[in-house]
Amino acid sequence: MLYERLKPAIDKVLGFHIKNAPGVIMGVYMVDYAYELLDSIYPDRDSYTLNAISETRVCLIDSIQVMTGCTVGNKYMRLDALDIGRYALVLYNRDSSVGFRVYMDLAKIDAEKYPQLFAFFNKSRDYKSASRSKLSEETINEFYRAERSVLSFQKVKVDLPAKDDIVPAAVCGVCGESFLVSSETDVNTPICNYCRRAANKEFVPYRATE
Ligand SMILES: [Zn+2]
Incomplete structure (x- = not known):
């Protein structure tokens, strides 16, 4: 169970995000996973500049910003690099351009075992069956059972300039x-x-x- 360890981060991101959202909680697990993978090749987090790519503008981006300090404002968050709405992030060492992409792996979400989680990502949620908040609660509970088992990762080499040109x-x-x-x-x-x-x-x- 990662929950005990991640609970403080979940509370912090939910406080920042204001709204209770399944995506924020999943985002915490995704960032934590990417960090752990990165730690396996760069154990000293203070020895390099961390940058992040968010492939979506929704919930996940707040989990990244709060947990890593890579923000839109300091530009360590590369929001526009691949703004296509996939539920995925990349955390990487800007000095070496090497990092890890963590994504929600739909092939690993068993529709019978995790019906609400499956519906959440397949855009097949039935809003007539229960209230939105009830559906969200069930989605979250299913994710807590699944944890990392529905996530996958790829090691990546990032091809972005370290800094954007300064606009006059x-x-x-x-x-x-x-x-x-x-x-x-x-x-x-x-x-x-x-x-x-x-x-x-x-x-x-x-x-x-x-
Ligand atoms: Zn003007």
Whole structure:
């Protein structure tokens, strides 16, 4: 049972995530597994820079951020490297580019033994059969029985630049705020994308109001 050891991490990530979510708990087990694999070849965690790739934007990413300190903000979390919605992560040594990918292995989820877990990942949950929270609870309980038996891993070599290029900034001629220059920016008369869209009557996510 990994549960006793992982309970503090589960509580911490659920507190960060705010919502109770099966994916967060699975994420804790996945990160823990990837860390253990990485420890087997790089036992000293302080001797290298850890980076992470999250292949999904949902729950799992919070487990990675809280447990590893690889965040979107410090860019050790490479969220856009493979943003395809697979329930998988890679933890790797940025100095050697070698690491491990851990993923939810659907072939290992026995539909009879773990019906809710199976439905959760095969998108066949029956919301008419029980409340969403009841289904989530059953999914979590099944995962606690399964633990690592439904996960698989691959050793990987990562092919990403250690650091992204630094994007130049400019001051918008309309709002006067500093913004990051994009391919659409006219460098001679810089206007930020918000002001450009607003001027063209295109969609903007918010407008100032009273
Ligand atoms: Zn502007």
